[in-house]
Structures are given as structure tokens and as C-alpha cells.
Amino acid sequence: MKKKVLLMGASGSGKTSMRSLIFSNNPASLTTRLGATIDVEQNHVRFLGDLILNLWDCGGQDAFMDSYLTTQRSTIFQHVGVLIYVFDVETNEMHKDLEYYRDCLEGLRQYSPDAAVFLLVHKMDLARDRDATFEKKKKDLQEQSDKVQGPAAIPVTVFGTSIYDESLYRAWSSIVHTLIPNAAVLSKHLTIFAEACSATEVILFERTTFLVIATSSPPSANLEPTRYERTSELIKAFKRSCSRVREEFHALEMELPQFSAVLDELTKNTYILIIVHDPAVETAALRLNVRMARRKFEQLQGLT
């Protein structure tokens, strides 16, 4: 996987905090200790085993930004798979932010015209009227992006995020989804698996970050729309609690009045969550199915 994931945005907007939370499993409270990123911090993050996210966390201070856009321009903007640009919702310098953003988008168009662009409006927990603020920012950003791009526009996706709730998981799950080569194939097989288990839904998570990789085809029933990212957040938080007692979370099964669920390891870098609403299905049967499907999924991920 040679393509880069560029993480850019103004100084103090929250780029390194996001990295710390999602990829290093640190709790949100620890991000207060992070200092300013100097120049570019390159991290090769192993994702799904063989997928390597070449994450470039670019320091946001003006001096660095100017250098990226001039002397380091080709180095930074070549071979980019995804650009993630982070905006602090509370910034006083929106004008300057937007100017830098437009310049970066220009650089991207020049060197990596096929890259996907994600805009994160971060620190949403500080915004007073979240929905209204987000809608306005989204409109502004869409306008700015349209100014730079002509007819061959790179589609831009905007998310509102905060490290204190599940919104960050939703944004990052969508981002990594674009980087997984066979997401559609995985989805198809998960749907087959769901039928075999009489399950309402089956979700595949990446083991370390617990970002959603793929899901079975959406169930006809009206389930809570934010359930994926909230599951990521809940499990991540529980894993952290376990590590505080020097234990390591392994698997979970539950039989609740509303549904039954099994969360277990599928391959060495994925977890599977099976949700069943049929009261006749036993969790032991689900676990057996997971065991039997393991080989197939390892094959799909190129692990065998």
C-alpha cells in the first residue's frame, strides 16, 4: 500500500489527538498532554495486518504550512490516497485556515488528482448548537472547495467530530473504508454469514482501532443509525478498562432481552460482531459458526 494518508490542518486543531485516540488507544483525557507537532510526523500504521497506512501528521504552525506549500510541495502532495483536513470549530482565524486549505487542495489536484478528500470539523463538543453550527460550516467548506476545483472536482466529504464522543469513530471508519481494497467483497461474505446465523446484522471491526471495516447488507428493521460508531467507542473504552487491570479483552457474548450478540476474534486482525434478534438462536451456535467461517475470511484477507 504505497498511498499516503495526509493529515493536515491549523496548529492546535486536534490532528495528533485524533491519532492518539484512534491508533494508539489512549483515552481522550490524555490528549491534553500532547505538544505541538514539529514538521511532519510520519507513522506507518499497520491496519488490517497487511494494509499499511502511511500517515503523515503535518504540523500546523504557519512556518511549516508555508514550507509544505512551497519547498516541500511535491514531496508532500505526491502519492496521496486520502487528504484529511481538520478545522477547529472554534477558530478565530477561519479566513487564514480557508486560505491554507484552498492552497493544499490546489497542491493535491496538482500531484494526486485521484485522492479522496475528507474535511473534519473538529472539537464539536465546544459548539453551542451543534447541528446548526455543523450545517453552516459544511456549506462554507463546500463552497470553498468548489472555488478551487473546476469541472474535474474531487468529491469532498465533511464530518463533524469530537474526541469526547463517537463521532470521531464514524468519520475515521468512513475514511479507512475507502482504503480497504476489497470492502465490497467482505460485505458480500458478511451478508452470507448473517443469513447462515439467522442474524439481523454482522459487523467486521479492525482489531486495534475497532474501526468498522465492513457490514452485512443493512437490515430491513429500523435500527439506531449511530450504532456502529457507538459500538466502536464502547468496546474501545472497555478494552482500556481491561488493560488498566492488566487484562486483555478477548471476546464477549450476551443474551439480553432485546437481542443476543457475540463479539469474537475472526482473523488475527479483525473482530466480528453478530447481532441476532431471534430468541431461538444460542450464542454457542454463533461461536461455532465463527470458528467455521474463520478460514474463509482469512483467505479473503490474503492471510492464507
Place this chain on the structure above:
Amino acid sequence: MSSPPQPPQPKRTTSSPGLTRTKILLLGQRRSGKTSINQVLFNALPPKQTFYLEATMRISKHPYDTVIPLEIWDCPGNITVDTLGAPLSDFSALIFVIDIRDLYKQPISKLVEFIIAAYRDNPQLHVEVFVHKAEKLQEDDKIENFRQIQERVQDHLLERECEQMPYNFHLTSVYDHTLNEAFSKVLQKLIHSLPFLEDLLNIFCANSSSPKAFLFDAASRLYVATDESPVDAATHNLCCDYLSMLNAFGTLYQLPAATASRSRIPASEPTPDEPNLSATKDRFCPSAAASLHPSMPGTTLTYHLVTPQLALLALVPTSVYEGRRGLLEYNVVFFREGVQEIWEVENQARGGEDNSYKY
């Protein structure tokens, strides 16, 4: 980013008017954290939202049913013994909340007044002092302030010649598990049937190879009883976190009400001619298990809901859970029946309606 769906609140309070509730007083200065404690523990308020709570203007009596029926009196800051509206002898516990940063005279002299009144009117009253908002200070300052407050209370009581009244200090915060631990200990002092519950837990642990088990009130995450092995804070915190995770998970994948026909709780109530049958055979009891893998042989954290309010949380070696699951579930059945019997007797003794146990 949308607010989480509100779970369908289980009926937390019985409606029988004759029920004698154990009353707990929440006192302290303005903005010390009384309402915050009440709301976070007994009304599922997320700790971050306590910032937005408004001042309590009048006494609010909050009923809450757990292994015993409680009534928590959340009082405004300026309440005195005379303006309470009820004699101190009506209460079983008095929790005085002091903001840890508040080293001035006022809260301490208030507390002392109440202790003296309690000594006079109700020497059996459990007086507990919560030195609250501990998260606001660094470790050293925390310990220093805690010590200073304790010393001042002691000195004042000595001056007023009232040093015989027992009282306890706890360092608490809504942002971690210290509040749960402290309130759990207070709650346990109020449960007369505690020795029986502990006995049940001891027998369960002995017969299930479990090194530790708790009987938790599922919604408030307070533990009402535990077995005789020492309580290690880390294990307690893990169990609290496990319980919050399960509570939150429950609402995520539930089907909307229209399709609730797939729910497992039997919809039919026991008929009048066979009240004792109470569908024992068809009753469904929620359970869960999380397996943990450290370097030693693994541990499984099990959860069984034994009454609609109470959950048994036990650490069980994974080999026992996987190899002897049937025996474990068998033991849980007896444990459950024991707890239900105790609940029924307690309920009857307090003048509750005779509802033989039903979901």
C-alpha cells in the same frame, strides 16, 4: 452527534403507598455537588452534563428501588435541622457533601450542627462526609485538603464535646468510580439483610471457583453486597465499567417497539388462579460473559440479572466457564432464588403490596 436514544426506563418504583422507604439525606453547601451525585447515580445523568444542573430550590424526594426501597432527599444548600420538615429520626443516613476546594469555615460549621443534632435526636444515624469534586485537584493537594477538612471537623466536634458521634469520610468524584465505591459502602450499612446476601455470595463463590463476585444494582452501578474476599479497587472499577458497557449496549441494537414481538420477556402475566406458577419455566434471565486473556489462565467476567434491578457479576476462571458452564448456571439459579426470597421478605416487612415475584 445526535443525542443517544433514551432507553425505555424500567419501572424503578413500586406504587404502593404504604411502603416504608429507607431515607437518605443529601446535605451540603450550595454548588457542593449534591444534585449532581443524585442525578449521576440514580437518574443516569452523564457526568459531563452535571455542569448544566441548576440550583436546587426546594427539597426533592427521589424514590429509588433496589434491594431495598430508598428515598433520597436532595436538599437546597441553606437547609437547617429545623427547616427539614421531618425529624432526623426518620432518616437512616446523612450524606454531607463538601467541595474539596472549600476550606473555609462555613461547610464545616454546618456539618457540625447537623452532627450535634443527630447525636441528640438519632444516634443511630449514619453520618457520611463526601469530600467531593476530587478531580479538581492534583494528587498532593487532594490528600492535603482531605486531611485538613477531617482535622477541622474533628477539632470543632471536640470543642462542642461531641466527639462520640461516629462519622466517616470519603474522597469522591463523579468522573471516576470513587463515588460509586463510597455510596456503595453507605448503602450496605442500610441493608439489614446484608449478612444473608453476603452468605449467598460466599456459597456461590465457593461452589463456582469464583475468586470475586458482586451483587450490583444495575442502573446505579452501586454494589449492595460482595463475598468475603477483599475488594480490590481495580476489580471493582472493571466490573463497574463492564456494567456500563452492557447497559449501553442494550439500547443500541434494540428493535423499535412495533416489532417487539421478538422480545424474550413473556408478555402474559400469571393468571389469578395460578399466581405461584409465575411462569418460572419460561422466564428469561439476561446474561453475558466477557472473556479476558492475561498471561495467566484466562478469566471470564460473567453477568446475570437476578432481579430486574440487581445483577450478579462474578469473575470465573475461563476453564470453569467453558468446561462447567452448566454447573455454573445451576448455581446461579439457586443464587437467584435466594435473592428473590430475601427481596420478598424485605418487601413484605415494609408493607409493600404482596406481589409474589414477577418480572
